[in-house]
Amino acid sequence: MYKYVAKRLLYMIPVLLGVAFLVFTILSLTPGDPGSIILGITAKPEEIAALNAEFGYDKPFFVRFFSYIGDVVLHFDLGTSYQSRQPVIQDIIARFPNTFWLTVFSMSAAAIIGIVLGILSAVKQYTALDQSLVVIALIFASVPGFWLGLMLMLLFSMKLGILPSYGADSLRAFILPTITVCMSSAASLLRLTRSAMLETVRQDYIRTAKAKGASGKRVIWKHALRNAMLPVVTTLGTNFGASLGGAIIAETVFAMPGMGTLITTAIRQKDIPVVMGATLFLAALFSLVILIVDVLYAFIDPRIKAKYQNGGKRRE
Template sequence: MRNYILRRLLLTIPVIVGVSTLVFLFIHLIPGDPIQVMLGESAKPTDVEALRRALGLDRPLSEQYMAFFKGLVTGNLGVSIHTGQPILATIVSRLPATLELTLSSMCVALLISIPLGVISASKQYSLLDNGSMFFALLGISMPNFWLGPLLILLFSVNLGWLPVSGRGGLLHLVLPAITLGTALAAKLTRMTRSSVLEILHEDYITTARSKGLHEGFVIFKHALRNALIPVITVIGIQFGALLSGALITETIFAWPGIGRLTITAIQKRDYPLVQGCVLLIAFGYVFANLITDLAYAWADPRIRFENKNSD
């Protein structure tokens, strides 16, 4: 297991380099002059040139890339044009809020989808199965920008049970976590049901039942773990998506995370801060893929041995 983890960590290094390069090129090679966009069309040429020199955009692209990568390695991502604060410190201060929301949303999704998907598979074509599939269809059909305001109107404005926005105690986390977790729960419910149904037809499940094992033990001990690989894939992809998908939800609920910071940076045309936020979101996807690979090895030890034999 240790060698498997080490190999995956080493493979992550070139991926990070490639992602960083793509973010740099995406920001620097898009059409238009970012300095002109930041300052507006009425800006004086001297102000434009002064800001261009301050950001190092007057240098050749190769020099800009080397300076960018050196700053990335040393943790120096520059300073925000709007606040004058270091970008890394600004992002780090917002990161706990985004991770809190992301993990809470993931917990909401897993607590709903895994039991519902397993029970739905074990009771195929029953009323419970049809109800869970209806929930999955409904959850996928509701976008965050519609579900979030609806929950605010119902639970905050009309009932007064939960706060409307902001980050405070546990109650402030309920509505945003449900908003983000509902769509993910719908996807995972369908995936869990499909995977468990496929496993339930395997011979070793029939053998376990013939030994007189309790049906719940057969399903949750033998069937579920072997059905987790495709479910883990969806979880890994969606974890990275939650970091970027929180852009809308954090804006709706005024949640002080990376998503809202990115929107604010775009609105204020804070070019270096936008680059830092995009870079963090990209790294979030890389980290999610790494955790997914490690979860594969936990769920199915054969993956570790297959990788070892292939080496």
């Protein structure tokens, strides 16, 4: 098992290098240079060239790429922002907690709501409760995040005036963004849990459990749930990882200083070190979350644990 985790950690190196190369290439291919964006259209060409030279932007693509990677790998240095002239790592440290807590709050809420209601929906299949839950889930899965965010703001901030519409200073400021991020995730988890449960309760071993005299409740909780959880955990993990980097819409709508807004602003300003640093940070984090999900699998399903321990070979 430890060997498996170590192997997976090593796999992260090529993944991160690939992400770095891709993002760096895309940034270089987009038109404009940092010097002219910072100094504006009134600046003289010599001043712009001097500033670009200071950033090292005048050097060829591969020289810039490898010197960046060299700094990251050898000195753990993510570079300095072109705009703020602050180390990139400081921007990340300032912004990341907001995104992190937003993700933790919204994903925990999504997991609880989605899984519990999903089970309920499956157990009460074909009842009015099940059908209304399915319809509600479909609505929330299809509503765009920005619209939901704006509507929540309109109702709770403007009309009722009970919750703040922007910022990240208090816990109350997190409530509306959390709901915005949570709802679509909760809806997809509900639908997934429901279908996984319905699939599981049709299995032969569920009939075996019933033939033993187990009650309906016991069959669900002891026999069906754990088997139905595999796809749910996968989706929850991916949603968690995606939300770390992708709560951009909620962060933008609620003017929350998080990683999403950090990256979008930096892209607009062609602030290459910030975009690179933040992207690499999130990519590493995402890989770690996926690794944790894969390790969780082993605790849910002994067959997968055996696979990890035997390096992929099945014991007969």
